[in-house]
Amino acid sequence: MNPPPLVVMKFGGSSVASPDRMKNVARRIVAKKHEGNRCVVVVSAMGDTTDDLIDLSKKINPDPTEREMDLLMSAGEQISSALLAMALQAEGEKAAAFFAPQLGIRTDSVHTKARIVDIDGSRLQKEVGNGSIAVCAGFQGLDSENDITTLGRGGSDTTAVALAVALRADVCEIYTDVDGIYTSDPRIVPDARKIDRIYFDEMLELASLGAKVMMNRSIEVAKKYNVPLHVRSSLNNNSGSMIVPEEENPMMERPAVRAVAVDKDQARITATDLPDKPGVAAKIFGSLADANINVDMIVQSSSEQSAGKNDISFTVGSTDLKKAVDRLKAVAVELGGGHVVSGDDVAKVSIVGVGMRSHAGVAARMFQALAEAGINIEMISTSEIKVSCIIDRKQADEAMRRIHAVFEMGQPAFVAAR
Amino acid sequence: MNPPPLVVMKFGGSSVASPDRMKNVARRIVAKKHEGNRCVVVVSAMGDTTDDLIDLSKKINPDPTEREMDLLMSAGEQISSALLAMALQAEGEKAAAFFAPQLGIRTDSVHTKARIVDIDGSRLQKEVGNGSIAVCAGFQGLDSENDITTLGRGGSDTTAVALAVALRADVCEIYTDVDGIYTSDPRIVPDARKIDRIYFDEMLELASLGAKVMMNRSIEVAKKYNVPLHVRSSLNNNSGSMIVPEEENPMMERPAVRAVAVDKDQARITATDLPDKPGVAAKIFGSLADANINVDMIVQSSSEQSAGKNDISFTVGSTDLKKAVDRLKAVAVELGGGHVVSGDDVAKVSIVGVGMRSHAGVAARMFQALAEAGINIEMISTSEIKVSCIIDRKQADEAMRRIHAVFEMGQPAFVAAR
Numbered sequence: 001m002n003p004p005p006l007v008v009m010k011f012g013g014s015s016v017a018s019p020d021r022m023k024n025v026a027r028r029i030v031a032k033k034h035e036g037n038r039c040v041v042v043v044s045a046m047g048d049t050t051d052d053l054i055d056l057s058k059k060i061n062p063d064p065t066e067r068e069m070d071l072l073m074s075a076g077e078q079i080s081s082a083l084l085a086m087a088l089q090a091e092g093e094k095a096a097a098f099f100a101p102q103l104g105i106r107t108d109s110v111h112t113k114a115r116i117v118d119i120d121g122s123r124l125q126k127e128v129g130n131g132s133i134a135v136c137a138g139f140q141g142l143d144s145e146n147d148i149t150t151l152g153r154g155g156s157d158t159t160a161v162a163l164a165v166a167l168r169a170d171v172c173e174i175y176t177d178v179d180g181i182y183t184s185d186p187r188i189v190p191d192a193r194k195i196d197r198i199y200f201d202e203m204l205e206l207a208s209l210g211a212k213v214m215m216n217r218s219i220e221v222a223k224k225y226n227v228p229l230h231v232r233s234s235l236n237n238n239s240g241s242m243i244v245p246e247e248e249n250p251m252m253e254r255p256a257v258r259a260v261a262v263d264k265d266q267a268r269i270t271a272t273d274l275p276d277k278p279g280v281a282a283k284i285f286g287s288l289a290d291a292n293i294n295v296d297m298i299v300q301s302s303s304e305q306s307a308g309k310n311d312i313s314f315t316v317g318s319t320d321l322k323k324a325v326d327r328l329k330a331v332a333v334e335l336g337g338g339h340v341v342s343g344d345d346v347a348k349v350s351i352v353g354v355g356m357r358s359h360a361g362v363a364a365r366m367f368q369a370l371a372e373a374g375i376n377i378e379m380i381s382t383s384e385i386k387v388s389c390i391i392d393r394k395q396a397d398e399a400m401r402r403i404h405a406v407f408e409m410g411q412p413a414f415v416a417a418r
Numbered sequence: 419m420n421p422p423p424l425v426v427m428k429f430g431g432s433s434v435a436s437p438d439r440m441k442n443v444a445r446r447i448v449a450k451k452h453e454g455n456r457c458v459v460v461v462s463a464m465g466d467t468t469d470d471l472i473d474l475s476k477k478i479n480p481d482p483t484e485r486e487m488d489l490l491m492s493a494g495e496q497i498s499s500a501l502l503a504m505a506l507q508a509e510g511e512k513a514a515a516f517f518a519p520q521l522g523i524r525t526d527s528v529h530t531k532a533r534i535v536d537i538d539g540s541r542l543q544k545e546v547g548n549g550s551i552a553v554c555a556g557f558q559g560l561d562s563e564n565d566i567t568t569l570g571r572g573g574s575d576t577t578a579v580a581l582a583v584a585l586r587a588d589v590c591e592i593y594t595d596v597d598g599i600y601t602s603d604p605r606i607v608p609d610a611r612k613i614d615r616i617y618f619d620e621m622l623e624l625a626s627l628g629a630k631v632m633m634n635r636s637i638e639v640a641k642k643y644n645v646p647l648h649v650r651s652s653l654n655n656n657s658g659s660m661i662v663p664e665e666e667n668p669m670m671e672r673p674a675v676r677a678v679a680v681d682k683d684q685a686r687i688t689a690t691d692l693p694d695k696p697g698v699a700a701k702i703f704g705s706l707a708d709a710n711i712n713v714d715m716i717v718q719s720s721s722e723q724s725a726g727k728n729d730i731s732f733t734v735g736s737t738d739l740k741k742a743v744d745r746l747k748a749v750a751v752e753l754g755g756g757h758v759v760s761g762d763d764v765a766k767v768s769i770v771g772v773g774m775r776s777h778a779g780v781a782a783r784m785f786q787a788l789a790e791a792g793i794n795i796e797m798i799s800t801s802e803i804k805v806s807c808i809i810d811r812k813q814a815d816e817a818m819r820r821i822h823a824v825f826e827m828g829q830p831a832f833v834a835a836r
Contacts, residue, residue: 083490
């Protein structure tokens with residue numbers, strides 16, 4: 001006889017922010033177990049715990065070592081895992097909590113953004129084999145020195161996916177405060193529709209384009225090991241969105257455009273009248289990289305003002321704008337010329353879909369929709385499965401709605417551009 | 419060349435209750451290091467953290483497993499150790515925090531009151547050998563399953579003493595919110611005097627008789643391994659009280675009475691008219707022991723009412739009174755008779771001193787002092803180095819002052835009854 005299915009269930013900090021919410025989550029887990037599953041639960045720190053700990057540390061030392069930050073922050077998940085196990089016990093279930101020294105998750109020693117190097121799932125296997133529910137502290141691992149490490153933003157998702165891989169789970173369920181992945185942001189696009197199934201590659205693009213449901217890292221791991229993810233609400237029993245490998249679903253609907261996303265935390269910088277000689281771009285972007293500034297889109301063009309000179313425009317995250325401008329001004333002086341202009345008034349609107357590979361004219365339809373709305377496109381970048389445009393931030397919401405409409409994403413099983 | 423002296427410094431929760439206090443503690447540690455010491459620091463959870471965590475758990479499960487309680491509570495010390503290491507770094511010192519998986523403290527698996535079975539001090543040795551300050555989370559250890567355990571009440575003191583033993587520290591300093599051990603409670607006895615040196619055995623008695631400065635367990639370990647303890651204030655630089663082995667100080671002053679202590683959390687229970695036959699006491703106290711009720715003094719006498727019957731009186735902690743009475747009533751019925759009377763209105767006043775061994779008449783002087791003040795003694799118990807009396811709780815403070823006066827404990831280097 002096969003063992004019962006093994007489900008990894010991950011709950012974020014808002015789902016366990018209070019004793020009452022934690023009890024709700026516990027009942028949810030018990031129901032899943034009573035459906036005939038073995039359950040491994042991964043939990044984040046309660047509500048604002050992590051931010052509170054960071055604030056406290058700032059009062060004591062504005063620039064502490066990352067090793068000690070990891071030890072500090074990991075306490076948040078340690079607390080929530082212990083409490084959630086207690087909540088399950090209060091429901092009459094056998095449950096035990098596990099934190100880094102017991103989880104078997106070994107990482108490298110890159111504190112605050114460690115990578116998992118090995119997982120020994122034997123203890124958790126034994127625990128669920130005995131009919132108990134294993135509650136795991138997310139976000140954390142142990143390096144070869146037995147020092148606590150943390151896995152970076154979205155780390156609890158990574159924990160859940162990694163444990164699902166190690167334990168050969170049948171599914172990894174990511175519980176969140178939304179019903180799943182949507183064709184667009186429902187607060188901006190009223191007829192945005194929940195997506196039943198989406199491919200890993202599409203989700204990876206969406207995550208880096210402004211959709212905040214999951215972090216890239218966990219999706220990458222799930223993709224690599226073929227672990228289906230189920231993103232669903234912790235507040236209701238609706239089925240959410242399945243994130244699945246492409247090859248396993250040849251019959252799955254492949255619309256040209258799966259979703260439209262917006263990222264409003266974008267800023268644009270232009271350096272004008274730069275000398276037209278080799279090495280200029282390398283110098284500029286090398287300098288920005290040295291300052292840990294991530295540059296997104298880059299456009300180089302002949303100067304509008306001066307013959308034989310170039311303009312270079314690029315986008316950065318809004319929080320990096322000031323640092324990037326300061327760097328760029330210094331570099332421009334070194335390069336002997338040019339002005340730096342910048343604006344914190346742009347947004348990036350993107351469409352994503354693996355169907356684009358086989359459908360021609362998708363980008364053109366997007367540009368046409370923006371043109372008809374009188375929205376000017378400042379920069380464009382494309383990949384095999386996405387098109388992104390930088391536009392005026394004030395027009396971003398309208399752009400989303402126009403694009404959502406033109407690709408008929410609001411239709412159940414929309415078939416635009418098939 | 420010998421290595422610099424190694425000092426273990428332990429700070430309690432109130433000493434690190436806020437970022438400002440934590441910074442003060444950090445400066446204190448830095449000063450100690452700059453005096454030419456290697457420093458290992460043990461820290462408790464900040465202020466009310468442990469109580470807050472317990473309260474939170476009660477809202478979720480009033481009766482959680484002890485394993486999960488240990489995982490939960492230990493987070494408090496983990497947080498404070500990380501923050502104190504950061505505070506030391508802010509002072510420009512090299513410092514690193516260590517919690518259970520790195521401390522090398524192995525315990526048995528008796529959760530919430532685990533006993534240390536082994537300490538591997540090599541990692542901490544290496545740390546302080548490199549000129550760094552090692553900040554250790556108190557109160558916690560790891561069992562053979564890598565599960566977190568806690569060491570019970572006063573557990574951080576035990577951690578400090580155990581590390582001092584393992585690291586062959588020159589001294590173990592216990593920082594607290596009082597200046598040291600006093601001849602009596604200064605809030606009750608105005609001329610109570612700080613004791614410069616006190617023997618382990620005396621301190622052990624005092625700790626179990628109501629003096630709340632240190633818990634027994636840590637003193638026992640210090641005594642067993644001959645580690646001198648220095649109990650001192652975290653608020654000033656005054657030297658405190660040294661707790662030392664008896665044999666090492668033959669010239670040390672040996673007053674008959676070192677200190678007088680009071681314990682007001684006492685209750686008295688009497689079962690009257692019990693049958694006078696073998697096994698009655700065994701049945702009563704066996705039943706109380708089964709309920710985990712600690713009985714202190716016991717007096718058996720012939721019944722005042724009925725010939726051929728016995729009365730048994732004993733004391734328990736006030737919190738156990740109701741449980742003890744319920745048990746005792748059931749047992750009395752089984753034994754075929756007797757009434758149970760109880761009172762939560764008594765206190766235990768005790769004098770302690772190794773000098774009693776060689777001084778006759780000490781107990782008599784205590785009884786005389788109480789008699790002169792019109793204070794009735796209800797029960798008496800003695801050991802080689804202490805005398806305890808149960809008296810009316812309302813008269814306890816006056817009893818303390820009278821006893822303190824009669825043995826002239828307020829005199830510098832008092833020599834009463836030599």
